[in-house]
Amino acid sequence: MRYYTKEGSLLLRGIATVAGTDLPPGGRACTALLLAPASVACPAMPGVELAATRHGLDPRACCGLVTGADVRRTVVAQYDGTMAFALADGDAVALVLWTASRVEPADTETVLEAIAAACPVRPVGLLLASDGAGGEVARGPLREAAGAAVREALARRNAPADGPAFLIYSRFGGGHWVAWSAEGCPYYPCHRMEHQRCDFCYCPLYPCGDETLGEEVISSTAGAVWNCSACTLLHEPAVADHLRRNPMASLAELKRVNCRP
Numbered sequence: 001m002r003y004y005t006k007e008g009s010l011l012l013r014g015i016a017t018v019a020g021t022d023l024p025p026g027g028r029a030c031t032a033l034l035l036a037p038a039s040v041a042c043p044a045m046p047g048v049e050l051a052a053t054r055h056g057l058d059p060r061a062c063c064g065l066v067t068g069a070d071v072r073r074t075v076v077a078q079y080d081g082t083m084a085f086a087l088a089d090g091d092a093v094a095l096v097l098w099t100a101s102r103v104e105p106a107d108t109e110t111v112l113e114a115i116a117a118a119c120p121v122r123p124v125g126l127l128l129a130s131d132g133a134g135g136e137v138a139r140g141p142l143r144e145a146a147g148a149a150v151r152e153a154l155a156r157r158n159a160p161a162d163g164p165a166f167l168i169y170s171r172f173g174g175g176h177w178v179a180w181s182a183e184g185c186p187y188y189p190c191h192r193m194e195h196q197r198c199d200f201c202y203c204p205l206y207p208c209g210d211e212t213l214g215e216e217v218i219s220s221t222a223g224a225v226w227n228c229s230a231c232t233l234l235h236e237p238a239v240a241d242h243l244r245r246n247p248m249a250s251l252a253e254l255k256r257v258n259c260r261p
Helices: 047-054 105-117 139-155 237-245 251-259
Strands: 002-006 009-013 017-020 032-037 062-067 075-079 082-089 092-099 125-130 165-170 176-180 215-219 223-227
Touching: 009 082, 017 105, 032 047, 032 092, 047 062, 062 092, 062 125, 075 139, 082 139, 092 139, 105 125, 105 139, 139 165, 237 251
Parallel strands: 032 062, 075 165, 092 125
Antiparallel strands: 002 009, 009 032, 017 125, 075 082, 082 092, 165 176, 215 223
């Protein structure tokens, strides 16, 4: 899965199945999921379909939620192999979750209800996306990521729309959520490298599975997790610039950029 913001929309690409709001029971196959603004120029056309067309995507292979809020205020919360994207428009929250695990069609409704129950307010729109690559889905990470993302989205609803907020669940010193800030980051420079770039501190490629960049390790509380703490690929200035210009660039392409003289 890859995510990025572009022209007023949040896009998640590479999705296999999506279940939730306005979708049939059990969900359906999708290649992209969008958080998109309502259509002003063409109000008769659904906002998600119009946004998909604008971004060169097939609307028949896309789904999503319409929001009146600026997507630059989106909160991204990562809990191991689960990510939550929450955006508040007043008291109304749109929530999208992605998991690498498999969600059985017969279980989607109960999983979605468990996610909604974990949020401080019930989302007006809720979608659960899965690429089906991992094993059976665990509800704990979905609930934790959803609750944290919605709480932060509500707290940020009146904040300047200067960019997404990023949260990550850390087990160092006991399990807790950590919020990243570009200003005054206590970990900078985390890789002790010259000219380190932090545009993608929260890597949109995670978990990439490339054993030249990281490795799978066993956590005492979460089983197997992808550890890429030593990876500096997206911190390289040339790579960061290339990915900002080309948000769908493949991992192989980014590695080639890094090898250029």
